[in-house]
Amino acid sequence: MMNAGTHTKRKRLVENVVFWFFRMGTYFVLLCATYIFLDIGIKGGRTVFQRTAPFINVKFLTEPPQTLYVFDYQGKKMELSDREFREWKKTHPEEIEVTSVSYSAGGIWPCIVGTALLVIGSMTVALFIGISCAIYLSEYSRDGRSIRMIRVAILNLAGVPSIVFGLFGFGLFVIFFGWNVSLISGWFTLGLMVLPAIITASEESLRAVPQGLREGSLALGATKWQTIRKNVLPYALPGILTSSILGIARVAGETAPIMFTAAYAMRDEMPWQVAHWTNFFFQGVMALPYHIYVVSSKIPQNEYTERVQYGTAFVFLVVVMLIALTSILLREKQRRRLSW
């Protein structure tokens, strides 16, 4: 009796310890996530929001980055952006001592546009190639040694570090194809990077479509392509879009693949300010993750740089969330229309 009693007690103790161990693990993750979001939210919020109407710092969201000029003038501390400073100079020609801080005035509008363009383009590339590849693998190919090799290759591709993709893109698209540092180089580099995820998930979605629907369609005299187009792909698409959400977050977030292939640290023209429409594809852009990299590690740090660092990080988070949200809504709409 005694023995059984202590045994139960010990068991209960182990149960409790294990339970708390797992619970603490979860709390730790929650804590880290909360800290990151609060830190970026509060400090970035100071840049993006303001106390007076319209409560959002429109300048930060709609202007290109500018150099900040800080100086004392008749006992007053002045902080002026590049453009403001030049205006001010016209009326105040006297010599003064000025500290200039790059990127710390103005906004990040070109970075937002650049990231959006990179995401749209690279996801188009990745979905187009990825879905084609998944259709081939799941609908057309017959299992064999070469198909197994292809699958292994795709899995391995997923493990390649992003900086290697960046170098690959630099070698192939930027140098060999002569596309230079450009949107199109970035699209293909980022597209290739998310390709394995898209292929794997698309294949799974395609396989989840019941075989009976394919047979039913073929038995009515449909060709294979008609069957895929009308009776397989539409049902697999919601799943494919779901999987692409993760891809979007990754494409928007990666810095390494674009730093050699698509991103400029600073550019004055907006992407649509091109001489001919074909030039659109062959121009470099600014991008949010690269901008964060530049303002946090490429310029001297002081009390004026934090504003743009946190502000950019905050906007970056919001942009990625918005893209993901759009994808989720799109998928829900698709699902409702299908109603399995």
Next chain:
Amino acid sequence: MVSLIEMPQTLPQQLPSQSDRPAAEANGDTVMIDVRDLDFAYGGNQVLYDVSLDIPPQAVTAFIGPSGCGKTTLLRCINRMNDLIENARITRGAIRLGGVDINAPEVDVVDLRRRVGMVFQKSNPFPKSIYENISYGLRIAGVSKKSRLDEAVEKSLRASALWDEVKDRLDDGALGLSGGQQQRLCIARALAVEPDVVLMDEPCSALDPIATAKIEELIQELKRQYTIVIVTHNMQQAGRISDHTGFFYLGRLVEFGPTTRIFTNPTERRTEDYITGRFG
């Protein structure tokens, strides 16, 4: 590609009947589907041995036998559904539809399947509207005229005794129908492309007795116009609805003949044992 439909429908010369081959015993000498000396294998695994039978037009032919006896495989050979399965192939013999070898290289499999419709064991309505389900076959065949599609939808839904139940909700999803209605929808969908032959693979296996009775009744109606080949596990069903019955065992066609004779006076001992429930 030579269209199967436009081929001359010359029937092969009646072969001298061999004692070891069960042949059709009724309906004069008209043959819709002619299976000759058929061997079939999934890779190295042979599942049909030397099967020969003549399926008469505008009648119901039933394949019965225990699980794994090859009856579904034979059915799926008739519209070449087995083409989809890797390494599955006919290793000997031939199947002729209206005198034309359906596996001949010049036969377009898409045309064949349009002529030989199929209803599956598990009803497989597409997750589309009822209307889209029925018109699917015609649409992919290139028919886009609304009036013709409307007409075909109504005609095939009437033919499958579903029209009165669904005529007010043709645009509703097909997956909202009951199990029996879904299976009749699949029959209607097969009929919409106006096939000559309708293959049915245990169409009632997942249905309750009332829904089953409706489909059996429907099959009786359909045989006036279509050649029907049905695989069934249910011997009573074969007895009730079919004109000819083939009993399969371990990949061989043991006996084939008019249903009344197979059920009352089988010549083979194994047929009798199976029908009386001694095994299977």
